[in-house]
Amino acid sequence: MTQRREQRAADWLAAAGLRPTRARLVLATLLVGDGRDRHVTAESLFEAAAGGDEAVSLATVYNTLRLFCSAGLLREIMVDGARVYFDTNMTDHPHFFWEDSATLSDAPKEELEIRRLPMAPMGAEIAAVDVVIRLRSKSG
Amino acid sequence: MTQRREQRAADWLAAAGLRPTRARLVLATLLVGDGRDRHVTAESLFEAAAGGDEAVSLATVYNTLRLFCSAGLLREIMVDGARVYFDTNMTDHPHFFWEDSATLSDAPKEELEIRRLPMAPMGAEIAAVDVVIRLRSKSG
Protein backbone atom coordinates (compact mmCIF):
# COMPACT_ATOMS: atom_id res chain seq x y z
CA MET A 1 0.00 0.00 0.00
CA THR A 2 2.55 2.58 1.07
CA GLN A 3 4.93 0.74 -1.21
CA ARG A 4 2.56 1.08 -4.08
CA ARG A 5 1.94 4.74 -3.39
CA GLU A 6 5.62 5.45 -3.55
CA GLN A 7 6.01 3.33 -6.63
CA ARG A 8 3.36 5.36 -8.38
CA ALA A 9 5.11 8.54 -7.40
CA ALA A 10 8.45 7.24 -8.62
CA ASP A 11 6.96 6.21 -11.93
CA TRP A 12 5.34 9.57 -12.30
CA LEU A 13 8.69 11.30 -11.83
CA ALA A 14 10.46 8.85 -14.10
CA ALA A 15 7.93 9.45 -16.86
CA ALA A 16 9.02 13.07 -16.91
CA GLY A 17 12.70 12.24 -16.58
CA LEU A 18 13.05 13.80 -13.15
CA ARG A 19 15.42 12.53 -10.52
CA PRO A 20 13.66 10.78 -7.66
CA THR A 21 15.02 12.84 -4.82
CA ARG A 22 13.64 12.71 -1.32
CA ALA A 23 11.65 15.93 -1.49
CA ARG A 24 10.23 15.10 -4.88
CA LEU A 25 9.17 11.63 -3.80
CA VAL A 26 7.45 12.97 -0.71
CA LEU A 27 5.55 15.57 -2.68
CA ALA A 28 4.81 13.29 -5.61
CA THR A 29 3.44 10.65 -3.26
CA LEU A 30 1.08 13.18 -1.76
CA LEU A 31 0.06 14.32 -5.21
CA VAL A 32 -0.45 11.10 -7.13
CA GLY A 33 0.13 8.31 -4.61
CA ASP A 34 -3.44 7.12 -4.63
CA GLY A 35 -4.09 7.81 -8.27
CA ARG A 36 -6.85 10.30 -7.61
CA ASP A 37 -6.75 13.83 -8.94
CA ARG A 38 -5.82 16.47 -6.48
CA HIS A 39 -5.76 20.25 -6.27
CA VAL A 40 -3.19 21.83 -4.05
CA THR A 41 -1.61 25.10 -3.21
CA ALA A 42 2.01 25.34 -2.14
CA GLU A 43 0.83 25.99 1.38
CA SER A 44 -1.58 23.07 1.53
CA LEU A 45 1.00 20.68 0.17
CA PHE A 46 3.59 21.97 2.57
CA GLU A 47 1.23 21.31 5.46
CA ALA A 48 0.35 17.87 4.20
CA ALA A 49 4.04 16.96 4.09
CA ALA A 50 4.69 18.43 7.52
CA GLY A 51 1.64 16.61 8.87
CA GLY A 52 3.13 13.34 7.77
CA ASP A 53 6.63 12.89 9.12
CA GLU A 54 8.35 13.89 5.93
CA ALA A 55 8.79 17.64 6.13
CA VAL A 56 9.85 19.54 3.05
CA SER A 57 10.71 23.21 3.24
CA LEU A 58 8.18 25.64 1.89
CA ALA A 59 10.66 27.05 -0.61
CA THR A 60 11.27 23.58 -1.95
CA VAL A 61 7.55 22.97 -2.24
CA TYR A 62 7.26 26.08 -4.36
CA ASN A 63 10.24 25.19 -6.48
CA THR A 64 9.12 21.62 -6.91
CA LEU A 65 5.57 22.54 -7.89
CA ARG A 66 6.97 24.89 -10.52
CA LEU A 67 9.29 22.15 -11.70
CA PHE A 68 6.50 19.60 -11.99
CA CYS A 69 4.52 22.16 -13.89
CA SER A 70 7.18 22.86 -16.45
CA ALA A 71 7.84 19.14 -16.77
CA GLY A 72 4.22 18.71 -17.76
CA LEU A 73 3.21 16.80 -14.64
CA LEU A 74 0.96 19.44 -13.15
CA ARG A 75 -1.22 22.13 -14.45
CA GLU A 76 -1.45 25.55 -12.95
CA ILE A 77 -4.95 26.87 -12.41
CA MET A 78 -5.55 30.51 -11.82
CA VAL A 79 -8.71 31.03 -9.96
CA ASP A 80 -8.03 33.15 -6.94
CA GLY A 81 -6.13 36.38 -7.19
CA ALA A 82 -3.96 35.52 -4.26
CA ARG A 83 -3.17 31.84 -4.41
CA VAL A 84 -1.99 29.59 -7.22
CA TYR A 85 -3.54 26.15 -7.51
CA PHE A 86 -1.96 23.11 -9.09
CA ASP A 87 -3.94 20.23 -10.51
CA THR A 88 -2.69 16.74 -11.14
CA ASN A 89 -5.24 16.32 -13.90
CA MET A 90 -3.56 17.63 -17.03
CA THR A 91 -6.55 17.53 -19.35
CA ASP A 92 -8.65 20.57 -20.16
CA HIS A 93 -11.58 20.26 -17.79
CA PRO A 94 -13.84 22.61 -15.86
CA HIS A 95 -13.45 23.47 -12.20
CA PHE A 96 -15.74 24.45 -9.43
CA PHE A 97 -14.37 27.18 -7.23
CA TRP A 98 -16.10 27.51 -3.86
CA GLU A 99 -15.93 31.16 -3.05
CA ASP A 100 -16.73 30.65 0.63
CA SER A 101 -13.87 28.34 1.40
CA ALA A 102 -11.58 29.20 -1.52
CA THR A 103 -11.32 25.56 -2.45
CA LEU A 104 -11.24 24.01 -5.85
CA SER A 105 -12.69 20.80 -7.19
CA ASP A 106 -13.21 19.19 -10.55
CA ALA A 107 -16.49 19.68 -12.28
CA PRO A 108 -17.74 16.74 -14.31
CA LYS A 109 -16.20 17.08 -17.72
CA GLU A 110 -19.00 15.22 -19.45
CA GLU A 111 -21.44 17.87 -18.38
CA LEU A 112 -19.60 20.63 -20.14
CA GLU A 113 -20.19 20.93 -23.81
CA ILE A 114 -18.50 23.77 -25.60
CA ARG A 115 -19.89 23.86 -29.09
CA ARG A 116 -17.84 26.68 -30.46
CA LEU A 117 -14.78 28.55 -29.19
CA PRO A 118 -13.37 31.91 -30.32
CA MET A 119 -10.43 31.44 -32.67
CA ALA A 120 -6.98 32.48 -31.59
CA PRO A 121 -6.01 35.80 -33.18
CA MET A 122 -3.36 35.79 -35.92
CA GLY A 123 0.05 34.72 -34.77
CA ALA A 124 -1.26 33.20 -31.59
CA GLU A 125 -2.34 29.75 -30.64
CA ILE A 126 -4.51 28.50 -27.84
CA ALA A 127 -2.40 27.12 -25.01
CA ALA A 128 -5.31 26.13 -22.79
CA VAL A 129 -8.88 26.94 -22.03
CA ASP A 130 -9.76 27.47 -18.42
CA VAL A 131 -13.37 27.17 -17.40
CA VAL A 132 -14.04 28.05 -13.80
CA ILE A 133 -17.54 27.84 -12.39
CA ARG A 134 -17.69 30.01 -9.30
CA LEU A 135 -20.02 28.76 -6.63
CA ARG A 136 -21.53 30.51 -3.69
CA SER A 137 -23.63 28.75 -1.11
CA LYS A 138 -27.30 29.31 -1.62
CA SER A 139 -28.31 31.51 1.29
CA GLY A 140 -31.96 32.28 0.57
CA MET B 1 -15.77 65.83 -24.62
CA THR B 2 -13.94 65.91 -21.35
CA GLN B 3 -17.23 67.15 -19.94
CA ARG B 4 -19.05 64.20 -21.36
CA ARG B 5 -16.44 61.76 -20.10
CA GLU B 6 -16.84 63.04 -16.60
CA GLN B 7 -20.60 63.06 -16.90
CA ARG B 8 -20.55 59.39 -17.85
CA ALA B 9 -18.34 58.62 -14.90
CA ALA B 10 -20.61 60.56 -12.55
CA ASP B 11 -23.67 58.76 -13.84
CA TRP B 12 -21.94 55.44 -13.43
CA LEU B 13 -21.20 56.20 -9.79
CA ALA B 14 -24.69 57.55 -9.21
CA ALA B 15 -26.25 54.42 -10.62
CA ALA B 16 -24.57 52.47 -7.86
CA GLY B 17 -25.35 55.05 -5.20
CA LEU B 18 -21.72 55.99 -4.63
CA ARG B 19 -20.61 59.47 -3.65
CA PRO B 20 -18.84 61.27 -6.47
CA THR B 21 -15.61 62.04 -4.69
CA ARG B 22 -12.52 63.30 -6.46
CA ALA B 23 -10.65 60.01 -6.48
CA ARG B 24 -13.66 58.06 -7.60
CA LEU B 25 -14.41 60.48 -10.41
CA VAL B 26 -10.84 60.35 -11.66
CA LEU B 27 -10.79 56.57 -11.67
CA ALA B 28 -14.32 56.19 -13.01
CA THR B 29 -13.51 58.55 -15.86
CA LEU B 30 -10.53 56.44 -16.80
CA LEU B 31 -12.63 53.30 -16.57
CA VAL B 32 -15.84 54.23 -18.35
CA GLY B 33 -15.28 57.77 -19.64
CA ASP B 34 -15.33 56.76 -23.27
CA GLY B 35 -17.89 54.03 -22.94
CA ARG B 36 -15.56 51.29 -24.11
CA ASP B 37 -14.82 48.22 -22.05
CA ARG B 38 -11.54 48.17 -20.26
CA HIS B 39 -9.40 45.75 -18.31
CA VAL B 40 -7.17 47.16 -15.66
CA THR B 41 -5.02 46.16 -12.78
CA ALA B 42 -4.61 48.40 -9.76
CA GLU B 43 -1.13 49.23 -10.96
CA SER B 44 -2.14 50.09 -14.52
CA LEU B 45 -4.97 52.30 -13.35
CA PHE B 46 -2.72 54.00 -10.83
CA GLU B 47 -0.27 54.80 -13.61
CA ALA B 48 -2.98 56.04 -15.91
CA ALA B 49 -4.16 58.44 -13.24
CA ALA B 50 -0.66 59.60 -12.45
CA GLY B 51 0.04 60.02 -16.17
CA GLY B 52 -2.86 62.43 -16.38
CA ASP B 53 -2.55 65.21 -13.83
CA GLU B 54 -4.99 63.69 -11.38
CA ALA B 55 -2.93 61.46 -9.16
CA VAL B 56 -4.67 59.06 -6.83
CA SER B 57 -2.72 57.08 -4.26
CA LEU B 58 -2.12 53.44 -4.97
CA ALA B 59 -3.88 52.38 -1.78
CA THR B 60 -6.94 54.33 -2.83
CA VAL B 61 -6.88 52.76 -6.27
CA TYR B 62 -6.95 49.35 -4.61
CA ASN B 63 -9.70 50.34 -2.21
CA THR B 64 -11.75 51.98 -4.93
CA LEU B 65 -11.49 49.05 -7.32
CA ARG B 66 -12.69 46.75 -4.56
CA LEU B 67 -15.50 49.16 -3.77
CA PHE B 68 -16.59 49.36 -7.42
CA CYS B 69 -16.53 45.60 -7.50
CA SER B 70 -18.74 45.11 -4.51
CA ALA B 71 -21.07 47.82 -5.80
CA GLY B 72 -21.52 45.76 -8.94
CA LEU B 73 -19.74 48.21 -11.23
CA LEU B 74 -16.73 46.08 -12.02
CA ARG B 75 -16.03 42.44 -12.29
CA GLU B 76 -12.94 40.78 -10.96
CA ILE B 77 -11.23 38.39 -13.32
CA MET B 78 -8.77 35.89 -12.01
CA VAL B 79 -6.38 34.91 -14.66
CA ASP B 80 -2.86 35.38 -13.45
CA GLY B 81 -1.71 34.05 -10.13
CA ALA B 82 -0.10 37.31 -9.20
CA ARG B 83 -2.24 40.11 -10.45
CA VAL B 84 -5.96 40.80 -10.19
CA TYR B 85 -7.74 42.18 -13.23
CA PHE B 86 -10.91 44.23 -13.21
CA ASP B 87 -13.27 44.42 -16.15
CA THR B 88 -15.82 47.12 -16.80
CA ASN B 89 -17.91 44.65 -18.76
CA MET B 90 -20.12 42.95 -16.20
CA THR B 91 -21.59 40.29 -18.46
CA ASP B 92 -20.33 36.72 -18.55
CA HIS B 93 -18.02 36.66 -21.53
CA PRO B 94 -14.80 34.93 -22.48
CA HIS B 95 -11.35 36.44 -22.25
CA PHE B 96 -8.13 36.05 -24.08
CA PHE B 97 -5.11 36.06 -21.83
CA TRP B 98 -1.83 36.70 -23.64
CA GLU B 99 0.73 34.77 -21.70
CA ASP B 100 3.69 36.64 -23.21
CA SER B 101 2.64 40.09 -22.14
CA ALA B 102 0.26 39.13 -19.31
CA THR B 103 -2.47 41.24 -20.86
CA LEU B 104 -6.12 40.56 -21.06
CA SER B 105 -8.67 41.28 -23.76
CA ASP B 106 -12.23 40.35 -24.53
CA ALA B 107 -12.86 37.41 -26.77
CA PRO B 108 -15.87 37.68 -29.06
CA LYS B 109 -18.81 36.45 -27.06
CA GLU B 110 -20.75 35.35 -30.13
CA GLU B 111 -18.04 32.87 -30.96
CA LEU B 112 -18.41 31.01 -27.71
CA GLU B 113 -21.22 28.57 -27.52
CA ILE B 114 -21.56 26.57 -24.34
CA ARG B 115 -24.19 23.98 -24.94
CA ARG B 116 -24.23 22.41 -21.53
CA LEU B 117 -22.74 23.39 -18.18
CA PRO B 118 -22.23 21.27 -15.06
CA MET B 119 -24.95 21.88 -12.50
CA ALA B 120 -24.09 23.52 -9.21
CA PRO B 121 -23.87 20.94 -6.42
CA MET B 122 -26.62 20.89 -3.79
CA GLY B 123 -26.81 23.97 -1.66
CA ALA B 124 -24.69 26.00 -4.05
CA GLU B 125 -25.49 28.26 -6.90
CA ILE B 126 -23.42 29.47 -9.81
CA ALA B 127 -22.09 32.95 -9.18
CA ALA B 128 -20.27 33.29 -12.47
CA VAL B 129 -18.59 31.30 -15.17
CA ASP B 130 -15.13 32.38 -16.16
CA VAL B 131 -13.80 31.25 -19.49
CA VAL B 132 -10.20 32.19 -20.12
CA ILE B 133 -8.54 31.27 -23.38
CA ARG B 134 -4.80 31.34 -22.82
CA LEU B 135 -2.80 32.38 -25.85
CA ARG B 136 0.83 31.98 -26.63
CA SER B 137 2.43 33.43 -29.72
CA LYS B 138 2.94 30.89 -32.42
CA SER B 139 6.67 30.42 -32.61
CA GLY B 140 7.10 27.65 -35.13
Place this chain on the structure above:
DNA sequence: TTAAGTGCAAATTATTTGCAGTAAG
Protein backbone atom coordinates in the same frame (compact mmCIF):
# COMPACT_ATOMS: atom_id res chain seq x y z
C1' DT C 1 -21.22 69.14 11.56
C1' DT C 2 -20.17 64.52 10.95
C1' DA C 3 -19.81 60.23 8.81
C1' DA C 4 -17.39 58.78 4.91
C1' DG C 5 -13.27 59.05 1.97
C1' DT C 6 -8.26 59.62 1.23
C1' DG C 7 -3.25 59.08 1.60
C1' DC C 8 0.74 57.80 3.76
C1' DA C 9 3.58 54.47 5.67
C1' DA C 10 3.74 50.20 7.81
C1' DA C 11 1.95 45.42 7.83
C1' DT C 12 0.62 41.16 5.63
C1' DT C 13 0.68 37.40 2.35
C1' DA C 14 2.26 34.70 -1.44
C1' DT C 15 6.12 33.69 -3.84
C1' DT C 16 11.08 33.82 -5.35
C1' DT C 17 16.05 33.89 -4.83
C1' DG C 18 21.07 33.71 -3.12
C1' DC C 19 23.92 30.78 -1.25
C1' DA C 20 26.07 27.22 1.61
C1' DG C 21 25.45 22.54 2.64
C1' DT C 22 23.85 17.69 0.93
C1' DA C 23 22.85 14.01 -1.96
C1' DA C 24 22.06 11.57 -6.52
C1' DG C 25 24.21 9.58 -10.66
Place this chain on the structure above:
DNA sequence: CTTACTGCAAATAATTTGCACTTAA
Protein backbone atom coordinates in the same frame (compact mmCIF):
# COMPACT_ATOMS: atom_id res chain seq x y z
C1' DC D 1 33.39 13.26 -7.88
C1' DT D 2 30.51 16.73 -9.69
C1' DT D 3 26.39 18.66 -10.84
C1' DA D 4 21.89 19.10 -9.33
C1' DC D 5 18.83 19.60 -5.24
C1' DT D 6 17.49 21.36 -0.72
C1' DG D 7 16.70 24.50 2.99
C1' DC D 8 17.28 28.54 5.34
C1' DA D 9 16.76 33.29 5.62
C1' DA D 10 16.40 37.38 3.23
C1' DA D 11 14.27 39.70 -0.84
C1' DT D 12 10.38 40.91 -3.77
C1' DA D 13 5.72 41.98 -5.23
C1' DA D 14 0.92 42.61 -4.78
C1' DT D 15 -2.36 43.94 -1.78
C1' DT D 16 -4.38 45.47 2.71
C1' DT D 17 -4.68 48.14 6.89
C1' DG D 18 -4.22 51.65 10.84
C1' DC D 19 -4.68 56.10 11.59
C1' DA D 20 -4.64 61.16 11.20
C1' DC D 21 -6.40 64.44 7.92
C1' DT D 22 -9.87 66.09 4.51
C1' DT D 23 -14.20 66.51 2.21
C1' DA D 24 -19.00 65.71 0.64
C1' DA D 25 -23.72 65.93 2.15
